[in-house]
Amino acid sequence: MITQAASAASVPDSSLKAGDSSITVGFSEEVPQAFRTLVENWVHDAADAVMTVYGRYPVKQVMIRVEVGLGGHGVSSGRTFDGRLIKVRMASDVTRAILRSDWILTHEMFHLGFPDTEANWIGEGLSTYLEPLARARAGQLGADEVWGSMMDGFPKGLPAAGDMGLDKTPTWGRTYWGGALFWLLADVEIRQKSGNRKSLDDTLRAILVEGGTGSENWPEEKIFRRGDAAIGMPILEELHERLGAHPETTDLAAFWAQLGVSRKGRAVVFNEDAPLAAIRRALTSGKAGH
Ligand SMILES: [Zn+2]
Structure with missing residues (x-):
């Protein structure tokens, strides 16, 4: 035990920058330089997204602790603590291709x-x-992959027989996919009602400016109120009520x-004449639609 702790302590951290922020990456054990570089590139990709x-x-x-070689395939789990620490588990034979398709670190960073x-x-x-939207905006994922995953995932978030509202039904499907659908509906409505000049990004930036990081615990009403104030419309509060x-x-x-x-077989097909096509494009490009 003592030797393990001593050897872990001697493994140097990687110090990275993302804009003006500092990201420290720590490893549970000595790793080859090539592995360290793979992980650093993966962290940069997630930060860019x-x-x-x-x-x-x-x-x-933020500190990212990488637990290496604990089994599984690629990146097997991630968890964020108190807005300052992210722990991830990763196989020691992970490849650049696997890390390029990983979603866990971007999810945790949000x-x-x-x-x-x-x-x-x-x-x-x-x-x-x-x-997925952020990874598409950063050029790491195709728009067709984003919408394919949404069409596959969102049915899992709809209320089943006997379910109550999202606040009272903490099942896996309702928590992750039901929650995600709430935010998609909100984003589309904000863009529709603002002529695509405002978006969910504005509400999230305002919440962050008010100090709403992962180190904070806010009542849900405060989150939605602050978000709505940023766009000047009670969209989040009304959607939450529903x-x-x-x-x-x-x-x-x-x-x-x-x-x-829509889907044609397994392929995702876009209809650019659809009423909300510009909003759909804006969601994955990150730019205002037209
Ligand atoms: Zn999560």
């Missing part, structure tokens, strides 16, 4: 920039929603048709 939403890295500093709150679906849904308190369902087929996204 997160910065497409916030315009900067959400916290001044937890750094958003307050904890009693209802888990709010933060978990947000990380689930933002992760989906948080009641098992309101969403007609996903109609929603995808409005956004102009």
Whole structure:
């Protein structure tokens, strides 16, 4: 035990920058330089993705602890602690290709920039929603992959028979996918009502400016109120009243048709004449639509 602790302590950290922020990467054991470089590139990719939403890295500093070689395939798990520490587990034979397709670190980094709150679906849904969009904006994922994963995932978030609203149904599907659908509906509505000049990004940046990082615990009302104040419309509060308190369902087929996204076999097909096609494009480009 003592020798293990001593050897772990002697493994040097990697010090990285993301904008003005510092990211320290620590390893559970000595790793070859090539492995260290793979991990550093993966951290940079995830930071780049997160910065497409916030315009900067959400916290001044963070520690990423990499537990190496504990089994599994690629990156097997991630968890964020108190807005300052992310722990990830990763196989020692992980490759650049596996890390390029990993979603876990980007998901965890979004937890750094958003307050904890009693209802888990709010933060978990947000990380689930933002992760593929942000990776698309950073050029790491195709728009077709983003929409394919949404069409596959969102049905798991709809209320099942006997479910209550999101606030009262903490199942896996409702927490991650039901939460993600809440944020997609909110983002689309903000863009629709602002002529695509405002977006969910504005609400999230405002919450962060108010100190709403992962080190904070906010009541959910405060999150939605601060977000709505940034866009000058009570969209988050009203959507929360509907989906948080009641098992309101969403007609996903109609929603995808409005956004102009469908499947032809396994392929994802876009309809650029759909009423919300510009908003759909803006979601994955990060730019205002037209
Ligand atoms: Zn999460």
